[in-house]
Amino acid sequence: MDSTALKEVHRQIRDAQPDSTRVRLHRAISWLNRAEQEDEDTDARFLFLWIALNAAYAQEFGFENAEREQLRKFFDALLRHDKQGSLQDIxxxxxxxxxxTLIGNRFVYARFWKALREHDSSDQWAERFAKDQRSALQAVVERRTEVVLSIVLDRLYVLRNQLVHGGATWDSHANREQLRDGAAILGQLVPAILHLMMRDDAPDLGEVAYPMIHI
Incomplete structure (x- = not known):
């Protein structure tokens, strides 16, 4: 379901929704629509999709760990309401x-960059990476949706940080594969998430970080 279809569905139900949910969906759909217009600029497409995701779940920002935990809780709540298994199918x-590929890519593994920043010449990050990779691949084999989704989001969060904080060059060949894969995955996850949020039994996500102010 693309942004146009989602907008039409939302138009039919928005008057019955809480203000915060209505605002979240309105904003998220607008950014999804913008992302869909980026056929060639993968960097921009990925960032617009991430903004759409932020618009859907965020309550307040400030600390990275708190934001990632907020994202995990958001997906945990959605998975409990995803009776048709749309996220699992994606x-x-x-x-x-x-x-x-994302699971096996050290360049989207947070501990790799932490070891590099701290000039840690030990193999601790590599040992942990190998262990995490084995666990993640086992979760894929066992189709443990909650675990795999959390791992994928962790990897994509590292990629998001590289772009947002200027840790990558625009249109660089250095990170094309993970960007293409990340944009493709988010391009399917975000519409599915927004559709789930339109259900009558969708979880209450609380107030938005920046409420709409009428002047």
Whole structure:
């Protein structure tokens, strides 16, 4: 379902929604629409999709760990309401290959960059990476949606940080594969998330970080 279809569905139900949910969906759909217009600029597409995701779940920002925990809780709540398994299908039917590639890519593994910043010449990060990779691939084999989704989001969060904080060059060949895969995965996850948020039994996500102010 693309942004146009989501906008039409939302138009039919928005008057019955809490203000915060209505604002979240309105904003998220607008950024999804912008992302869909980026056919060639993968960097921009990825960032617009991440903004759409932020618009959907965020309550307040400030600390990275708190934001990542907020994102995990958001997906945990959605998974409990995803009776048709739409998120599971995206992970295991549409993107099994790209997800395995992300799991095995050290450049989207936070501990790799932490070791580099701290000039840690030990193999601790590599040992942990190998262990995490084995656990993640086992979760893929067992189709443990909650675990795999959390791992994928952790990897994509590292990629997001590289772009947002200027840690990558625009249109660089250095990170094309993970950007293409990340944008493709988010391009399916975000519409599915927004559709789930329109259900009558969708979880209450609380107030938005920046409420709409009428002047």
């Amino acid at each position: 992970l295991f039917k549409q993107f099994p290959g790209p997800i395995r």
